[in-house]
Amino acid sequence: MKEARWALLPLLLLGCAREIDPASFQESAPAATAAPGTDEASARFIFHRDNFTNLEDFVTFQNTGFSCLGDVTKTFRTQGGDYSSSFSPSWNPLSAIPFEISNPGDALQPTYKPAFVKNISVDITRTYYAESASGTVQTDACSRRTDSIAPSPCADFDPVSTGPLPAPGSPVPTPTPLPTPVNPADRDGLLFYRVRDPWCLGQGAMQSNEPDLSKAYVGGVNIDLDRKVIGGSEDLLMLITYQSFVSGPSWPYLGGGLTSLTEDDHTKLRVDLIATARGLDELLERKQPRMLGDFAEFGAAGAAPILIRSLVTLEDPFSSMKTESVLVPLSSNPLVDRIRIERIRGSYQLYQIDLYRLGDRPPVN
C-alpha cells in the first residue's frame, strides 16, 4: 500500500466524484411498510455476452445511450432455466430455458428489469479495438480511449472472434513482469464474463509497481438497487454461480502457457455494500472501465461511503464451478443501494447471479 500511487485520482475525481448527503438521502429512504409488486420477488442475471452490452455488438450497431459496455440487457425469471441453457446441455429440457423478463428485441434498449434493480454492470477493460479504427469512435462515449487508457483482455465477455487483440500492456507505469501473451487460439470461447488475472497488470485503479496491487480491484460486478421500491425491513438473498481458474493444465485454460499459478493465485472475491445515490442515467453514462472512477469515489480513504465492507469473501481452493449463497442485510441501512462484488485477486468466470427478496411482501399468488 505504501507504494500505491493515485495517478488517476485527480482526473477521476474531477469527472466522477459526488457528495452524498446522508441527511437528505435519509428523507427519501423507503418506508418500512413498502409493499413491492408481487411479480418482482426475484430475478436471474446470466452473465453471457448475449445478455449484456458487449464490445462486438457495440461497435457493430449503435450507441443508443440506453446502455454502455458491460450493462445488462436481459433479465430472466428464477422460475425458468439457468445459465446452463446457454450451452444447451442434453439434460436440460427445452422447457427449462431461461425465461426472459425483458423483450428479446431490446438488446440495446432499456430492459424490463424488475423495479428493484436499477442496473447490473460488470467492469470491462477491453473497451475498444486498439489496432483498428473500425467502430472505435462509437465506443468513445463508454470508454476511456480519449484518456489514452489502453484496452486489455483482463475483463471481458470471452470473445471468440479473431478480431484485433490488443498487445499486452498497461497504463504508465508499466508493472513487471508482463505476462506471456494470450494466444487467441487458447481462448475457450464460452462467452461468459471472464476475468484473467495475468492480464490485469496495471489495469486496476491503484497504480503500483507491485503487481498484486496493480491488478487488484478490477473485474468486479455492480448490482445497483432502487431502494424506493424495496421495503425497509427487506433483505436480499444473492446466489453467485462462478468458477475460479486453477493451476495446471486444467480447464478452462488461461492460455499462453500460463499453467503455473500457485496456491496464492486462487481467486478471492469480496462483497461490499455501498451507497452511491445515483440515478439510472448517472449509472449508464459512466465510462468503462468503471471501477477506475468508482475506486476514486468509493475506494479512496475518506471518500467512502462503503457502508459495509467485506460482507463476505468468496474463495474456492478447489476451483470448481460452485454457487455461493450470500444474505445481503439491506434492512440494516437504507442508504445501501449497491452490492459490489470486488475481485481481490485471481481469475474467474461468472455464470449467474440470482437475487431473491426476503420478506416484507404479500405472498405471490
Added chain:
Amino acid sequence: MHHRLPRLVPLIAVLLLMGCESQTQTDETSVALSTAGKEFVSGTKGVKLNLSDDSATGSFSAPLVVPSAATIPLGYPGSGTGFYLPGVSAKPDKYFDLDGVTPITKPSWISDVQLGVTGSPGPNVCATVGGPAAGPFDVGGFYRVSEADCSSSLTGATLSVPVFIRVILNRDTAFIGTRENLMLQLEYRATGLRPNSDGSSSNPEENLDHLWKVFLGQTLLSSASLTPFSILIPPNYAHWCTTGSGNYDSSSCQPIAANRSAPPIVKQVLIPLSSNSKQSVIQIQRVTGRIHANPGQVSSFCSTGNSPLCLGVVFHSLTLLRM
C-alpha cells in the same frame, strides 16, 4: 360547498353505512386472510433427519423394492394431475430434534422427505440407502451414490430421474408463515477424481465428475421440469488426481486408501420460500456425472464399483429450519 352539503348528507350517510358494512366485511375477510396468511407461525421450528437405516437414529429403512411411478397422493403438490416418481419415505416416527437423537412429532409443515434410489443395498447400485457396505469404497447405512454405477440414463433435471433427496412441504400458511424462509443444512461427503474438469467439452457442466443441484418446484408431476436454484456439488472435498486434465492418467492420479476420502461437511442452503408462496418441492438432485462415459477409467482407482467414497457422495443428515 356549504350549499351542496345538506343535499349530500343522505348520500354521504349511505356511503358511510356502506362503508361501515364493507369495512366489517373487509375486517372479517381480513381476519380470515390474516389467519390463513400469518407472517410467522408458531410450532416446531427445526427438525433433523438422519439419512441412514440405523435402528435407533436412522430416519429411513433400506428399500426392499425400488419405488415406481404412483399417483400423486392427496394433499401433495400436483395431486390430481397425474403420476410422480416417489422415493423411499422417511419413517414418520424417526424425525428428530436438532440434536439428531431425540425423536419428535413429524412437523405439520413437512408432507414427506424422500430419497431416490435405484436399487436395494448391494453390489453395483447407483443410489441406495441402508444395508452393509459393498466394497472398500462403499459405506454402510447411509444414503449414498456410487458414480461408478450410475448409467447415463440416470442423468437429467426432471422429476423422473430417481437420484435425489426430496423435501415436500405443506405450504398451508397455518404451518409456514408468508414471511418465513427455510434453511437446509446438508451433511455429506463428496469425493471426486479431479478437482476440476478435463476440458473435453466446451460445456463446463459436462466436464464435471458429477453435478448435483438444488431445484425448487411447485408440483411433483413426473413430466414437470425442475427450476434450478443452486449448485450443491461441486465442490468435492477430496480428489484422487492432482490436475484436472487428461483421462485420469496415472501420472496425475493415485489410488488412495478409502479412509482418506472426503470428510463430512455441512452446507447451508437458504430457500427463499417467502418469494413464492407455492414453492413446495425442494429436490436435491444428481444432474449428471461424466464417469459413465468411460467406466473403465474409474475402476482403476475405485476398484470395480460401489464408489461413494472414491467418486460419489455419502449423505449423512438433513436439517430443516424455519426462519
